[in-house]
Amino acid sequence: MTDTATCPYEDGRIVVDFDQHSPDYQANMAERSHELRGKCPVTWSEYHGGYWVVTALDEVSAMYKRPDLFSAVKDTVDPEGMFRGIQIPDTQPQVTAGFLEMDPPVQLDFRRVLNPYLSPAAMEKWEPLIRDFTHACIDDVIESGRFDFVDDLVNIVPAILTMAMLGLPLSSWEVYCEPTHAMVYTPPDSPDLPRVQQMGLNMVMDLMGAVAAARDNPRPGIIKALLDAEVNGEPLDDAGIIGTVFLVIGGGFDTTTAFTSSVWRWLAEHPDQKARLLADHALLDSATEEFLRYFSPSQGDARTVTQDCEVAGYKFSKGDRVLLSFAMPNRDPKYFPEPDTVQLDRFPNRHAAFGLGNHRCIGSNIARMQFKTIMWEALQRIPDYAIDYDGTERYATIGVINGNKHMPTVFEPGARRGPGLAETMILWQARLDDEAETEAAAAAGS
Ligand code: HEM
Structure with a gap:
């Protein structure tokens, strides 16, 4: 731990001018993270009603490992209540992020249901789909x-x-894709918000229909697993199933898109490193970890302090809100020498990009495999390209996800190699339908 004696912490808090949603943080993330950590690993921001900001890896790890003291729960029944979930500010008090805004033991019940579908073994099945x-x-x-x-x-x-992992029709991706990203990047005061909310509603309606259909005619996948599951000793109701599916969708889409596009841009800007990677596929594993550390697609989440306590030498009061960063500890020089440079072969590299503790990303296997497959295949097909910065747009705030809305890219035209999206969708849907029929027949026969 940091020597708290060197931190002027006695009066309770070191106030910093910090808001993770500010343009300043987006433009100067590395500088801000060193500045805050240099003052003290635990500082206080007066924005959004006041919250602690934790920026060093030792302290963040210690706190994420105490869900009994730092709760992820969101109380939707009492929007004025103490438990405000993982976002600061809590802009949607009536909506929860499924089991990400629950504490053990119930949260762990949900993980047990999903684990078999997101394990490294389960992932192998999907690699050809991602490649195709x-x-x-x-x-x-x-x-x-x-x-x-x-x-x-x-x-x-x-x-x-x-869609494939959930057991939904592949063609439904369009219903879910834009609203899922737009809900992350659209600020609450945007004139586009009503349109985004309407798309969100369409997505809920589609999913309610899909869950009802799956009750009569279940297809292999996560939705069927949720229909069969018991959580806290009870079967899940529709709200529990829909909340979990939205968490998988939210966790699965936006983070991966943000991560892959950030790396695509970085490689365009570092052609020597791109050439090095292209020449050595074995480098992709360590490079993936380094890109995760450096870009930290999910920048950090909040917790609520459940009782007066002292953790890692810092005192907290019941009801305090705490932002436990992932991105800023990923620049902690104690663990990552020259933290602001990308070193494709960095080792060791025990970064916090997938979180720490009981909520650590359950989709990390699929995220890594998906990133490596898309990036490698795209680089094989389009090894030389340039970003068109005029049309490139980052998310207005990186406070939740460090993402990109658009990234036009230009390159030397090449030759087609196979079917496009529409035809590939038909081929893969037929294949998954066959598998579902075979599985149903085997279940009926057993
Ligand atoms: C590069 C991609 C990804 C990154 C950086 C990422 C990051 C994270 C982080 C930091 C957390 C912990 C949040 C917290 O403690 O407050 C988390 C949780 C979660 N992630 Fe991911 N994620 C990624 C991809 C995925 C994918 C592909 C899926 C699903 C297929 C997924 C599903 C989830 C779920 C369901 C949780 C909640 C786990 C729990 O509450 O126990 N994530 N993710």
Whole structure:
């Protein structure tokens, strides 16, 4: 732990001018993280009603490992109540992020249901799907010499994969894709909010219909597992199932899109490193961890202090809100020498990009596999490209997700290699339908 004697902490708090949603943090993330940690690993921000900001890896780890003291729970029954979940500010008091805003033991029940579908073994089945759809998206644009890396590729593939894992029709990806991203990047005062909310409503309606249909005719996948599951000793109701599915969708789409597009841009800006990676596939594993550390797609989440306590030498009061950063500890020089440079072969690299403790990302296997497959295949097809910065747009705030809305890319036109998106969708849907029929027949016969 940091020597608290060197921290002027005696009067209770060191107030910093910090808001993770500010343009300043987006533009100067590394500087701010060193500045805050330099003052003290635990500082106090007066924004959004006041909250602690924790920026060093030792302290963040210690706190994420005490869910009894730092609760993720969100109380939707009493929006004025103490438990305000994982976002600061809590802009949607009536909505929870499923079991991400629950504490053990119930949260762990949900994880037990999902684990078999997100394990490394389960992932192997999906690698060909990710590869086929990556090529299909590229085949649709390769002759034109131009595409939007976000809109035409990395919005699409994670969305289709998530439909497949859930057991939903692959073509539904369009119902879920735009609202899922837009809900993250649309600020509460945006004139576009009503449209985004309407799309969100369409998504809820579609999912309610899909869950009802799955009750009569279940298909293999996460929705069927949730229909069969018991949580806290009881079967899940529709709200529990829908909340969990939205968490998988929210967790699965936006983070992966944000991560992959950030790396695509970085590689365009570092052609020597791109060439190094392209020449050595074995480097992809350590490079993936380094990119996760450096970009930290999910920047940090909040917790609520459940009782007066002292953790890692810092005192907290019941009801305090605490932002436990992932991105800022990922720049902690105690663990990452030269933290603001990307070192593709960095080792060790025990970063916090997938979180720490009981809520650590349950989708980390799929996230890594998806990133590596899409990035490698895209680089094989389009090794030389340039970002068109005029059309590139980052999320207005990186306080939740460090993401990109659009990333137009130009390259030398190439030749198609196979079917495009529409045809690939038909082929894969038929294959998954066959598998479902075989499984249903086996279950009926057993
Ligand atoms: C690069 C991609 C990803 C990153 C950086 C990421 C990051 C994270 C982080 C930091 C957490 C912990 C949040 C907290 O403690 O407050 C988390 C939780 C979670 N993630 Fe991911 N994630 C990624 C991809 C995925 C994918 C692909 C899925 C699903 C298929 C997924 C599903 C989830 C779920 C369900 C949780 C909640 C776990 C729990 O509450 O126990 N994530 N993720």
